[in-house]
Amino acid sequence: MTLLMETEAVTILQSTAPAGMSLMWNNWLQEDALQDLVQHPLLLALGRNEASLGVLKTLLVQHSHYSRNFTRYLCSLLGQLTEASDIMALLENLREEMGVDGMGDMTHAEMFQRTLRIVGVTPDEHAALPATTAMVQTMMGYCQSNDPLAGLAAMCLGAEAIVPLVYRPILQALQHFGYGKDATEFFRLHIEEDEDHAITMLNILRRLTLDKPERRELAIQIGRELIGKRVAMFDSIWNNVQNSSATPAASTLAPVNGTRFSSADFGNVPARLKVTMPERLKHPMVMQTNNAADQAFSSDRKHKVHIVDLPTNTISMTIGRLDVAESTRLHRHNYETVMYILAGSGYSVVGERRVPWQAGDAVYIPVWAAHQHVNTGDVECAYLACENAPLLQNLGGIALREELGALTT
Known part of the structure; x- marks a missing residue:
């Protein structure tokens, strides 16, 4: 890990970062933007085991619409870099995304799809919320910019650096609902690895902004904008589930086995039953969980x-x-x-x-x-x-x- 610049180290001694985040980001990520993120009621509810499974599913649907473009973001950014050493450094990130760095043949995208299958989420059956689309478009726009600083700031400060803050509550919720390793591996892996990716990008940002305060400020503002877009997506998700008067998360539930049957399938009725064992078999402490879905349902009734x-x-x-x-x-x-x-x-x-x-x-x-x-x-x-x-x-x-x-x- 590259040592922090002397001026950064001094600032770190005088400030604190959110729990679960390294102090090295204090000079790059603005405190008020981070507080809007970590104190968001959606993440708080997930981290406190107060969100229903339906709320978690709704978040996973929208996150899928954003994250399915991740390799496109990264490849677009790579296309704007001019230094061979920078390209090689980010290619290591791409190698991990493509599953060729010690993770067998499974890509990170395939890991996430496995999570969705286990939880019972089919994102293609549900449209991206306008706030989710706005975040995708903003991220892609910066990564395609002729100025590589813009894409680096968006990816580093608006995505990779904040992964632990976003993914830890999701991981907590998955574990709370009893999901095992196959469902949680994507989030555990990214919590462990994405700060290294962010540091790699940060080192490039430092070089590009060295003795250029206006360029550094531009990078900080782009990171702030992307965090704001993510908060807006969380706002939209939270408002969507809070305002729903239907059974919580009914809109996110896939049909049985993800399939609808018709008269044409009558010849495919099996002669014997096959056990389909779900990963989650327990809802712990039903009456002690005061989650948003129960509150909305109780208010309606x-x-x-x-x-x-x-x-x-x-x-x-x-x-x-x-x-x-x-x-x-x-x-x-x-x-x-x-x-x-x-x-x-x-x-x-x-x-x-x-x-x-x-x-x-x-x-x-x-x-x-x-x-x-x-x-x-x-x-x-x-x-x-x-x-x-x-x-x-x-x-x-x-x-x-x-x-x-x-x-x-």
Whole structure:
């Protein structure tokens, strides 16, 4: 690693970088831009295990639209460099991206695609958000610039240097949801290696800006702009998932096995079942996780609901909670429900019938029957609801729910 310039070393003693980032970047990355990034509610929710799997999937979709162009960014930048030593240095980065530096035949892009397959994300089924497209266009524009300083600043300060800050929360979320090595390797590898790539680019930037303060300031501003574009993409993702009134991340869920079947496939029905074992088999501490998806779902339903987030294709499970004297709104849906009372006592109005219940009881809600649940006890009520909504969703998006308003009892 090249030693820091004396002036940089002095500044480092007087300032601090965000956790997980080397102090060497203090003179190149502006503190307010970094704080906007590391304090973004999307990354905070992922790092604190407060984001649902659907939020993570939405982020992976948008990140895929950006990162699929990475080798194009790098090759465009290489085409603008004039010093052979600089080209050779960045070619080492390209070699790793192409999977020819100790990683067998798997490229980094293929590693990321493997992550997407395991998690169950199909980016091509979902459009890039405008903010994601803007970040791609900005990065490509700088990398194609005739001024190599522009592309270096964009790639170094706006991408490679901040990888640990972005990827650590994603890695944390993947591990929280129980994904193993194959799903997490892409992120672990880049956290370990990308600072070396950034330092290689930084050394070139230092030479190009030596005794040229206006050039150095240009590089810093380009890095700031790219970080701002990434924050804008995170804003768009966060607002998208916060404002969604549908089941969290329903838009990011791929069909069963990523395939839709039609009448023409009837001859392909297998004679025997084949076990497809998902990587993730546990949703830890369901009721202790206060994530954004649960908050949005609870706000829509007007009472506390925890979504059990597991890779089921035919059934769903939620845990509902009602405070003392609280009730759900009157509603109905075209999927069946079996409700098991975990704690408390009260009653449900199902159609024209009033069904009292207490802890240990189970209650059946028929399809399309208007119903409402009421807590009449002196403690919080909690119940487990099992429904076949995913079956109807996967059959063709025909799961329906209708709010009917309050019920006078």
